[in-house]
Amino acid sequence: MRRLAAEVLLVAGKDLRIEMRSRVVLNQVLPFGGLVLLLFAFALDPDRGLLPRVAPGLFWTAVLLAALLAISRSFAIESAHGARDGLRLSALDPAAVFFGKALGIVTELLALEIPLASGMFVFYDLEGQGWGILVLSSLLATTGLACAGAVYGALAGGLDVRETLLPLLLLPVVAPVMLAATRSWEAALGGTTADAWPWIQVMTVFAVLYAALGALVYGPLLEET
Amino acid sequence: MLAVSLRSATAILGRFPALAGVDLDVEVGETVLVSGPNGAGKSTLLRLLAGLVPLSTGEGRVFGNDLMLDRRVFRHDVAYLGHETLCYDDLTTAENLRFHARAAGKSSGLVDDVLERVGLGRLRGRCLRLLSAGQQRRLALGVVIIRDAPLLLLDEPHAGLDAAGRVLLDRIVTSAGADGRTVLMASHELDQARAVTGREVTMIGGQARGGVVARAGAPDLAVSR
Numbered sequence: 001m002r003r004l005a006a007e008v009l010l011v012a013g014k015d016l017r018i019e020m021r022s023r024v025v026l027n028q029v030l031p032f033g034g035l036v037l038l039l040f041a042f043a044l045d046p047d048r049g050l051l052p053r054v055a056p057g058l059f060w061t062a063v064l065l066a067a068l069l070a071i072s073r074s075f076a077i078e079s080a081h082g083a084r085d086g087l088r089l090s091a092l093d094p095a096a097v098f099f100g101k102a103l104g105i106v107t108e109l110l111a112l113e114i115p116l117a118s119g120m121f122v123f124y125d126l127e128g129q130g131w132g133i134l135v136l137s138s139l140l141a142t143t144g145l146a147c148a149g150a151v152y153g154a155l156a157g158g159l160d161v162r163e164t165l166l167p168l169l170l171l172p173v174v175a176p177v178m179l180a181a182t183r184s185w186e187a188a189l190g191g192t193t194a195d196a197w198p199w200i201q202v203m204t205v206f207a208v209l210y211a212a213l214g215a216l217v218y219g220p221l222l223e224e225t
Numbered sequence: 226m227l228a229v230s231l232r233s234a235t236a237i238l239g240r241f242p243a244l245a246g247v248d249l250d251v252e253v254g255e256t257v258l259v260s261g262p263n264g265a266g267k268s269t270l271l272r273l274l275a276g277l278v279p280l281s282t283g284e285g286r287v288f289g290n291d292l293m294l295d296r297r298v299f300r301h302d303v304a305y306l307g308h309e310t311l312c313y314d315d316l317t318t319a320e321n322l323r324f325h326a327r328a329a330g331k332s333s334g335l336v337d338d339v340l341e342r343v344g345l346g347r348l349r350g351r352c353l354r355l356l357s358a359g360q361q362r363r364l365a366l367g368v369v370i371i372r373d374a375p376l377l378l379l380d381e382p383h384a385g386l387d388a389a390g391r392v393l394l395d396r397i398v399t400s401a402g403a404d405g406r407t408v409l410m411a412s413h414e415l416d417q418a419r420a421v422t423g424r425e426v427t428m429i430g431g432q433a434r435g436g437v438v439a440r441a442g443a444p445d446l447a448v449s450r
Binding site: 010014017018077082092 | 277297301307312313320324325328329330
Protein backbone atom coordinates (compact mmCIF):
# COMPACT_ATOMS: atom_id res chain seq x y z
CA MET A 1 0.00 0.00 0.00
CA ARG A 2 2.86 2.32 0.88
CA ARG A 3 4.55 1.52 -2.44
CA LEU A 4 1.30 2.22 -4.31
CA ALA A 5 0.99 5.61 -2.57
CA ALA A 6 4.62 6.45 -3.41
CA GLU A 7 4.04 5.56 -7.07
CA VAL A 8 0.82 7.63 -7.18
CA LEU A 9 2.71 10.63 -5.82
CA LEU A 10 5.57 10.02 -8.27
CA VAL A 11 3.25 10.16 -11.29
CA ALA A 12 1.16 13.06 -9.97
CA GLY A 13 4.29 14.96 -8.97
CA LYS A 14 5.76 14.48 -12.42
CA ASP A 15 2.59 15.78 -14.11
CA LEU A 16 2.31 18.77 -11.78
CA ARG A 17 5.98 19.64 -12.19
CA ILE A 18 5.53 19.60 -15.96
CA GLU A 19 2.45 21.81 -15.61
CA MET A 20 4.21 24.25 -13.31
CA ARG A 21 7.00 24.57 -15.84
CA SER A 22 4.89 24.73 -19.01
CA ARG A 23 2.02 26.71 -17.40
CA VAL A 24 -0.49 25.48 -19.96
CA VAL A 25 -3.35 25.30 -17.44
CA LEU A 26 -2.47 28.70 -15.96
CA ASN A 27 -1.87 30.55 -19.21
CA GLN A 28 -4.37 28.84 -21.50
CA VAL A 29 -7.00 26.77 -19.68
CA LEU A 30 -7.76 29.27 -16.91
CA PRO A 31 -8.26 32.21 -19.33
CA PHE A 32 -10.42 29.90 -21.45
CA GLY A 33 -12.67 29.11 -18.46
CA GLY A 34 -12.85 32.78 -17.54
CA LEU A 35 -13.77 33.64 -21.11
CA VAL A 36 -16.62 31.12 -21.10
CA LEU A 37 -18.08 32.67 -17.94
CA LEU A 38 -17.62 36.18 -19.34
CA LEU A 39 -19.31 35.36 -22.64
CA PHE A 40 -22.27 33.79 -20.88
CA ALA A 41 -22.52 36.87 -18.70
CA PHE A 42 -22.65 39.11 -21.78
CA ALA A 43 -25.20 36.85 -23.45
CA LEU A 44 -27.54 36.90 -20.42
CA ASP A 45 -26.82 40.50 -19.39
CA PRO A 46 -30.25 41.92 -20.33
CA ASP A 47 -31.87 39.75 -17.67
CA ARG A 48 -30.00 40.62 -14.46
CA GLY A 49 -32.13 38.25 -12.40
CA LEU A 50 -31.34 35.24 -14.55
CA LEU A 51 -27.57 35.31 -14.18
CA PRO A 52 -27.40 34.32 -10.47
CA ARG A 53 -29.95 31.56 -11.06
CA VAL A 54 -28.02 29.94 -13.90
CA ALA A 55 -24.59 30.62 -12.37
CA PRO A 56 -24.04 27.03 -11.09
CA GLY A 57 -24.74 25.57 -14.53
CA LEU A 58 -22.49 28.11 -16.22
CA PHE A 59 -19.71 27.44 -13.72
CA TRP A 60 -19.75 23.68 -14.22
CA THR A 61 -20.02 24.09 -17.99
CA ALA A 62 -16.90 26.27 -17.89
CA VAL A 63 -15.16 23.72 -15.65
CA LEU A 64 -16.15 20.85 -17.94
CA LEU A 65 -14.84 22.57 -21.06
CA ALA A 66 -11.63 23.54 -19.28
CA ALA A 67 -11.32 19.98 -17.96
CA LEU A 68 -11.37 18.63 -21.51
CA LEU A 69 -8.32 20.75 -22.26
CA ALA A 70 -6.55 19.79 -19.03
CA ILE A 71 -7.22 16.07 -19.54
CA SER A 72 -6.16 16.23 -23.16
CA ARG A 73 -2.97 18.01 -22.10
CA SER A 74 -2.30 15.42 -19.37
CA PHE A 75 -2.19 12.67 -21.98
CA ALA A 76 -0.55 14.72 -24.72
CA ILE A 77 2.61 14.88 -22.62
CA GLU A 78 2.73 11.08 -22.67
CA SER A 79 2.58 11.04 -26.48
CA ALA A 80 5.73 13.07 -27.09
CA HIS A 81 9.10 11.30 -27.20
CA GLY A 82 7.48 7.90 -26.57
CA ALA A 83 6.91 8.76 -22.90
CA ARG A 84 3.92 6.41 -22.86
CA ASP A 85 6.29 3.55 -23.70
CA GLY A 86 8.44 4.76 -20.83
CA LEU A 87 5.46 4.41 -18.48
CA ARG A 88 4.71 0.94 -19.81
CA LEU A 89 8.32 -0.14 -19.42
CA SER A 90 8.50 1.14 -15.86
CA ALA A 91 7.69 -1.17 -13.01
CA LEU A 92 4.84 1.14 -11.97
CA ASP A 93 1.56 -0.47 -10.99
CA PRO A 94 -1.01 0.53 -13.66
CA ALA A 95 -3.44 1.43 -10.86
CA ALA A 96 -0.81 3.81 -9.47
CA VAL A 97 -0.41 5.41 -12.90
CA PHE A 98 -4.19 5.85 -13.06
CA PHE A 99 -4.50 7.37 -9.59
CA GLY A 100 -1.44 9.53 -10.22
CA LYS A 101 -2.85 10.91 -13.47
CA ALA A 102 -6.24 11.46 -11.78
CA LEU A 103 -4.63 13.17 -8.79
CA GLY A 104 -2.71 15.49 -11.10
CA ILE A 105 -5.88 16.38 -12.98
CA VAL A 106 -7.83 16.93 -9.72
CA THR A 107 -5.14 19.29 -8.43
CA GLU A 108 -5.07 21.27 -11.66
CA LEU A 109 -8.88 21.51 -11.85
CA LEU A 110 -9.20 22.62 -8.23
CA ALA A 111 -6.56 25.26 -8.85
CA LEU A 112 -8.68 26.34 -11.80
CA GLU A 113 -12.01 26.29 -9.97
CA ILE A 114 -10.93 28.57 -7.12
CA PRO A 115 -10.25 31.68 -9.26
CA LEU A 116 -13.18 30.87 -11.56
CA ALA A 117 -15.61 30.58 -8.65
CA SER A 118 -14.19 33.69 -7.00
CA GLY A 119 -14.64 35.67 -10.21
CA MET A 120 -18.14 34.34 -10.63
CA PHE A 121 -19.17 35.33 -7.10
CA VAL A 122 -17.91 38.85 -7.73
CA PHE A 123 -19.16 39.46 -11.26
CA TYR A 124 -22.43 37.51 -11.06
CA ASP A 125 -23.29 39.19 -7.76
CA LEU A 126 -23.86 35.91 -5.88
CA GLU A 127 -24.53 35.65 -2.16
CA GLY A 128 -22.04 33.50 -0.33
CA GLN A 129 -23.78 30.74 1.63
CA GLY A 130 -23.67 26.97 1.94
CA TRP A 131 -19.90 27.02 1.72
CA GLY A 132 -19.50 23.50 3.08
CA ILE A 133 -21.81 22.06 0.42
CA LEU A 134 -20.11 24.10 -2.29
CA VAL A 135 -16.67 22.82 -1.31
CA LEU A 136 -17.78 19.20 -0.83
CA SER A 137 -19.65 19.20 -4.15
CA SER A 138 -16.63 20.66 -5.92
CA LEU A 139 -14.29 18.05 -4.48
CA LEU A 140 -16.55 15.14 -5.38
CA ALA A 141 -17.48 16.41 -8.85
CA THR A 142 -13.86 17.20 -9.66
CA THR A 143 -12.74 13.78 -8.46
CA GLY A 144 -15.39 12.04 -10.58
CA LEU A 145 -14.54 14.19 -13.58
CA ALA A 146 -10.81 13.51 -13.20
CA CYS A 147 -11.24 9.75 -12.72
CA ALA A 148 -13.49 9.42 -15.76
CA GLY A 149 -11.17 11.76 -17.65
CA ALA A 150 -8.13 9.65 -16.77
CA VAL A 151 -9.86 6.51 -18.05
CA TYR A 152 -11.07 7.99 -21.33
CA GLY A 153 -7.95 10.11 -21.72
CA ALA A 154 -5.84 6.94 -21.67
CA LEU A 155 -8.25 5.26 -24.07
CA ALA A 156 -8.05 8.15 -26.55
CA GLY A 157 -4.44 9.00 -25.73
CA GLY A 158 -2.92 6.23 -27.81
CA LEU A 159 -4.84 7.23 -30.92
CA ASP A 160 -4.10 9.90 -33.51
CA VAL A 161 -7.60 11.35 -33.14
CA ARG A 162 -7.46 11.87 -29.38
CA GLU A 163 -8.32 15.58 -29.43
CA THR A 164 -11.65 14.99 -31.17
CA LEU A 165 -12.39 11.59 -29.66
CA LEU A 166 -11.99 12.59 -26.01
CA PRO A 167 -15.01 14.96 -25.86
CA LEU A 168 -17.15 12.42 -27.70
CA LEU A 169 -16.29 9.74 -25.15
CA LEU A 170 -16.22 11.85 -22.02
CA LEU A 171 -19.11 14.30 -22.27
CA PRO A 172 -21.96 11.73 -22.20
CA VAL A 173 -20.31 9.85 -19.35
CA VAL A 174 -19.80 12.83 -17.05
CA ALA A 175 -23.23 14.36 -17.72
CA PRO A 176 -24.65 12.91 -14.46
CA VAL A 177 -21.78 14.44 -12.47
CA MET A 178 -22.23 17.84 -14.04
CA LEU A 179 -25.99 17.67 -13.41
CA ALA A 180 -25.47 16.63 -9.79
CA ALA A 181 -22.83 19.31 -9.19
CA THR A 182 -25.08 21.98 -10.68
CA ARG A 183 -28.10 20.92 -8.61
CA SER A 184 -25.98 20.72 -5.49
CA TRP A 185 -24.61 24.23 -6.03
CA GLU A 186 -28.11 25.53 -6.74
CA ALA A 187 -29.31 24.09 -3.44
CA ALA A 188 -26.34 25.55 -1.55
CA LEU A 189 -26.65 29.01 -3.10
CA GLY A 190 -30.43 28.94 -2.71
CA GLY A 191 -30.15 28.24 1.01
CA THR A 192 -31.78 24.77 0.79
CA THR A 193 -28.75 22.70 1.67
CA ALA A 194 -30.83 19.62 2.53
CA ASP A 195 -31.74 19.34 -1.16
CA ALA A 196 -28.06 18.98 -2.01
CA TRP A 197 -27.44 15.66 -0.23
CA PRO A 198 -29.07 13.32 -2.78
CA TRP A 199 -26.90 14.93 -5.47
CA ILE A 200 -23.83 14.59 -3.30
CA GLN A 201 -24.59 10.89 -3.00
CA VAL A 202 -24.80 10.66 -6.80
CA MET A 203 -21.39 12.33 -7.13
CA THR A 204 -19.89 10.06 -4.46
CA VAL A 205 -21.13 6.91 -6.19
CA PHE A 206 -19.84 8.15 -9.54
CA ALA A 207 -16.41 9.05 -8.16
CA VAL A 208 -16.04 5.69 -6.37
CA LEU A 209 -17.29 3.81 -9.44
CA TYR A 210 -14.82 5.45 -11.82
CA ALA A 211 -11.94 5.23 -9.35
CA ALA A 212 -12.54 1.48 -9.07
CA LEU A 213 -13.06 1.09 -12.82
CA GLY A 214 -9.88 3.00 -13.60
CA ALA A 215 -7.83 0.94 -11.15
CA LEU A 216 -9.09 -2.25 -12.79
CA VAL A 217 -8.85 -1.38 -16.47
CA TYR A 218 -5.79 0.87 -16.60
CA GLY A 219 -3.34 -1.96 -17.22
CA PRO A 220 -5.09 -3.22 -20.37
CA LEU A 221 -5.76 0.39 -21.42
CA LEU A 222 -2.07 1.28 -21.32
CA GLU A 223 -1.11 -1.94 -23.08
CA GLU A 224 -3.65 -2.14 -25.85
CA THR A 225 -4.21 1.45 -26.96
CA MET B 226 20.52 -20.14 -19.17
CA LEU B 227 18.65 -18.38 -21.93
CA ALA B 228 17.87 -14.69 -21.65
CA VAL B 229 15.77 -14.75 -24.81
CA SER B 230 14.10 -17.65 -26.53
CA LEU B 231 11.82 -17.30 -29.55
CA ARG B 232 10.21 -20.10 -31.54
CA SER B 233 8.27 -19.30 -34.74
CA ALA B 234 7.46 -15.93 -33.16
CA THR B 235 5.20 -13.64 -35.13
CA ALA B 236 4.08 -10.11 -34.38
CA ILE B 237 1.36 -8.37 -36.36
CA LEU B 238 1.42 -4.57 -36.64
CA GLY B 239 -1.93 -3.49 -38.05
CA ARG B 240 -2.47 -6.16 -40.69
CA PHE B 241 1.20 -6.49 -41.50
CA PRO B 242 3.27 -9.34 -40.04
CA ALA B 243 6.34 -7.40 -38.92
CA LEU B 244 7.81 -10.60 -37.51
CA ALA B 245 7.02 -13.70 -39.55
CA GLY B 246 8.32 -16.69 -37.61
CA VAL B 247 11.49 -15.77 -35.75
CA ASP B 248 13.61 -18.44 -34.08
CA LEU B 249 16.24 -17.04 -31.78
CA ASP B 250 18.09 -18.05 -28.64
CA VAL B 251 20.31 -15.65 -26.72
CA GLU B 252 22.27 -16.83 -23.71
CA VAL B 253 22.51 -14.71 -20.60
CA GLY B 254 25.55 -12.45 -20.94
CA GLU B 255 25.70 -12.54 -24.73
CA THR B 256 26.07 -9.39 -26.79
CA VAL B 257 24.26 -9.76 -30.10
CA LEU B 258 24.08 -7.51 -33.14
CA VAL B 259 20.76 -7.61 -35.00
CA SER B 260 21.41 -6.48 -38.56
CA GLY B 261 19.24 -6.28 -41.66
CA PRO B 262 17.75 -3.83 -44.14
CA ASN B 263 15.06 -1.27 -43.36
CA GLY B 264 11.71 -2.88 -42.62
CA ALA B 265 13.25 -6.27 -41.87
CA GLY B 266 11.74 -6.36 -38.38
CA LYS B 267 14.73 -5.40 -36.22
CA SER B 268 12.89 -2.73 -34.24
CA THR B 269 9.80 -4.90 -33.88
CA LEU B 270 11.96 -7.74 -32.56
CA LEU B 271 13.42 -5.49 -29.88
CA ARG B 272 10.00 -4.03 -29.01
CA LEU B 273 8.62 -7.56 -28.74
CA LEU B 274 11.39 -8.48 -26.31
CA ALA B 275 10.69 -5.30 -24.32
CA GLY B 276 7.04 -6.31 -24.05
CA LEU B 277 5.91 -3.29 -26.04
CA VAL B 278 4.56 -5.34 -28.95
CA PRO B 279 2.38 -8.40 -28.35
CA LEU B 280 3.46 -11.83 -29.51
CA SER B 281 0.79 -12.92 -32.00
CA THR B 282 1.69 -16.58 -32.48
CA GLY B 283 4.58 -18.84 -31.65
CA GLU B 284 6.49 -19.01 -28.40
CA GLY B 285 8.59 -16.39 -26.68
CA ARG B 286 10.35 -16.18 -23.36
CA VAL B 287 12.47 -13.48 -21.73
CA PHE B 288 14.36 -14.78 -18.69
CA GLY B 289 11.90 -17.65 -18.67
CA ASN B 290 8.81 -15.41 -18.60
CA ASP B 291 6.24 -16.28 -21.24
CA LEU B 292 5.58 -13.35 -23.58
CA MET B 293 2.09 -14.68 -24.25
CA LEU B 294 1.01 -14.66 -20.60
CA ASP B 295 2.00 -11.30 -19.17
CA ARG B 296 4.25 -8.80 -20.88
CA ARG B 297 4.54 -6.70 -17.71
CA VAL B 298 6.19 -9.28 -15.48
CA PHE B 299 9.73 -9.04 -16.88
CA ARG B 300 9.86 -5.37 -17.81
CA HIS B 301 11.85 -4.39 -14.74
CA ASP B 302 14.57 -6.64 -16.19
CA VAL B 303 14.66 -4.70 -19.46
CA ALA B 304 16.25 -1.40 -20.44
CA TYR B 305 15.10 -0.28 -23.87
CA LEU B 306 16.62 2.39 -26.09
CA GLY B 307 14.25 3.05 -28.97
CA HIS B 308 14.06 5.80 -31.53
CA GLU B 309 12.68 8.17 -28.88
CA THR B 310 13.96 9.27 -25.50
CA LEU B 311 10.95 8.09 -23.41
CA CYS B 312 11.40 11.38 -21.53
CA TYR B 313 9.42 14.56 -20.97
CA ASP B 314 10.01 17.88 -22.70
CA ASP B 315 9.39 20.03 -19.63
CA LEU B 316 11.47 18.05 -17.15
CA THR B 317 15.18 18.65 -16.76
CA THR B 318 17.68 15.93 -17.58
CA ALA B 319 18.09 15.18 -13.87
CA GLU B 320 14.33 15.12 -13.26
CA ASN B 321 13.78 12.78 -16.19
CA LEU B 322 16.42 10.35 -14.95
CA ARG B 323 15.12 10.58 -11.38
CA PHE B 324 11.60 9.76 -12.57
CA HIS B 325 12.77 6.76 -14.58
CA ALA B 326 14.90 5.48 -11.70
CA ARG B 327 12.07 5.71 -9.20
CA ALA B 328 9.53 4.32 -11.66
CA ALA B 329 11.78 1.31 -12.16
CA GLY B 330 12.10 0.87 -8.41
CA LYS B 331 15.79 1.79 -8.49
CA SER B 332 17.72 4.28 -6.43
CA SER B 333 17.72 7.82 -7.77
CA GLY B 334 20.97 8.54 -5.93
CA LEU B 335 23.00 7.78 -9.05
CA VAL B 336 21.42 10.47 -11.22
CA ASP B 337 24.39 12.83 -11.06
CA ASP B 338 26.87 10.02 -11.74
CA VAL B 339 24.88 8.81 -14.74
CA LEU B 340 24.58 12.34 -16.13
CA GLU B 341 28.35 12.72 -15.85
CA ARG B 342 28.85 9.35 -17.49
CA VAL B 343 26.75 10.27 -20.54
CA GLY B 344 28.36 13.70 -20.77
CA LEU B 345 25.39 15.74 -19.56
CA GLY B 346 26.75 16.69 -16.14
CA ARG B 347 26.74 20.40 -16.96
CA LEU B 348 23.19 20.18 -18.31
CA ARG B 349 21.52 18.58 -15.29
CA GLY B 350 19.18 21.57 -14.91
CA ARG B 351 18.29 21.91 -18.58
CA CYS B 352 14.90 20.79 -19.91
CA LEU B 353 14.76 18.10 -22.57
CA ARG B 354 13.18 20.49 -25.08
CA LEU B 355 16.31 22.64 -24.95
CA LEU B 356 18.72 19.81 -25.73
CA SER B 357 20.13 19.06 -29.16
CA ALA B 358 19.23 15.77 -30.85
CA GLY B 359 22.57 14.27 -29.86
CA GLN B 360 22.18 15.39 -26.25
CA GLN B 361 18.68 13.91 -26.17
CA ARG B 362 20.17 10.63 -27.40
CA ARG B 363 22.70 10.75 -24.58
CA LEU B 364 19.87 11.30 -22.09
CA ALA B 365 18.11 8.24 -23.53
CA LEU B 366 21.34 6.30 -22.92
CA GLY B 367 21.24 7.63 -19.37
CA VAL B 368 17.76 6.15 -18.95
CA VAL B 369 19.12 2.78 -20.09
CA ILE B 370 21.98 2.97 -17.57
CA ILE B 371 19.91 4.11 -14.61
CA ARG B 372 17.40 1.29 -15.06
CA ASP B 373 20.29 -1.05 -14.20
CA ALA B 374 18.61 -3.95 -16.01
CA PRO B 375 20.10 -7.34 -16.95
CA LEU B 376 18.79 -7.11 -20.54
CA LEU B 377 19.64 -4.12 -22.76
CA LEU B 378 17.71 -3.67 -25.99
CA LEU B 379 19.34 -0.97 -28.10
CA ASP B 380 17.64 0.10 -31.32
CA GLU B 381 19.91 2.12 -33.61
CA PRO B 382 21.89 3.39 -30.62
CA HIS B 383 24.52 5.11 -32.79
CA ALA B 384 21.95 7.33 -34.52
CA GLY B 385 22.38 11.01 -33.70
CA LEU B 386 25.54 10.54 -31.65
CA ASP B 387 28.77 12.37 -32.42
CA ALA B 388 32.15 10.62 -32.39
CA ALA B 389 32.54 11.03 -28.64
CA GLY B 390 29.01 9.80 -28.12
CA ARG B 391 29.73 6.68 -30.15
CA VAL B 392 32.79 5.95 -28.08
CA LEU B 393 30.66 6.42 -24.98
CA LEU B 394 28.06 4.02 -26.36
CA ASP B 395 30.73 1.42 -27.14
CA ARG B 396 31.97 1.71 -23.56
CA ILE B 397 28.46 1.23 -22.22
CA VAL B 398 27.90 -1.89 -24.33
CA THR B 399 31.29 -3.35 -23.51
CA SER B 400 30.85 -2.60 -19.83
CA ALA B 401 27.36 -4.16 -19.87
CA GLY B 402 28.80 -7.29 -21.40
CA ALA B 403 31.59 -7.37 -18.83
CA ASP B 404 28.97 -7.03 -16.06
CA GLY B 405 27.19 -10.14 -17.32
CA ARG B 406 24.28 -8.31 -18.88
CA THR B 407 22.68 -9.45 -22.11
CA VAL B 408 22.67 -6.95 -24.97
CA LEU B 409 20.73 -7.04 -28.23
CA MET B 410 21.64 -4.15 -30.51
CA ALA B 411 19.97 -3.38 -33.83
CA SER B 412 22.15 -1.19 -35.97
CA HIS B 413 23.05 -0.13 -39.49
CA GLU B 414 26.47 1.03 -38.29
CA LEU B 415 27.81 -2.46 -38.83
CA ASP B 416 31.52 -1.85 -38.45
CA GLN B 417 31.08 -0.01 -35.18
CA ALA B 418 28.49 -2.44 -33.86
CA ARG B 419 30.44 -5.55 -34.84
CA ALA B 420 33.40 -4.29 -32.89
CA VAL B 421 31.51 -4.54 -29.60
CA THR B 422 29.23 -7.54 -30.19
CA GLY B 423 29.97 -11.21 -30.03
CA ARG B 424 27.71 -12.52 -32.74
CA GLU B 425 25.28 -11.37 -35.36
CA VAL B 426 21.71 -12.21 -36.33
CA THR B 427 20.44 -10.96 -39.67
CA MET B 428 16.78 -10.11 -40.05
CA ILE B 429 15.22 -10.28 -43.51
CA GLY B 430 11.51 -9.99 -44.23
CA GLY B 431 10.50 -10.43 -40.61
CA GLN B 432 12.58 -13.56 -40.11
CA ALA B 433 15.98 -14.23 -38.57
CA ARG B 434 18.00 -15.54 -41.49
CA GLY B 435 21.32 -17.27 -41.45
CA GLY B 436 20.77 -18.22 -37.86
CA VAL B 437 23.47 -17.02 -35.58
CA VAL B 438 26.77 -16.10 -37.13
CA ALA B 439 29.78 -16.18 -34.86
CA ARG B 440 32.52 -13.90 -36.09
CA ALA B 441 36.16 -14.71 -35.89
CA GLY B 442 38.08 -11.92 -34.30
CA ALA B 443 35.10 -10.30 -32.67
CA PRO B 444 35.24 -10.05 -28.91
CA ASP B 445 33.13 -12.85 -27.54
CA LEU B 446 32.00 -11.06 -24.45
CA ALA B 447 29.98 -13.99 -23.21
CA VAL B 448 33.06 -16.19 -23.23
CA SER B 449 35.53 -13.59 -22.06
CA ARG B 450 33.56 -13.14 -18.89
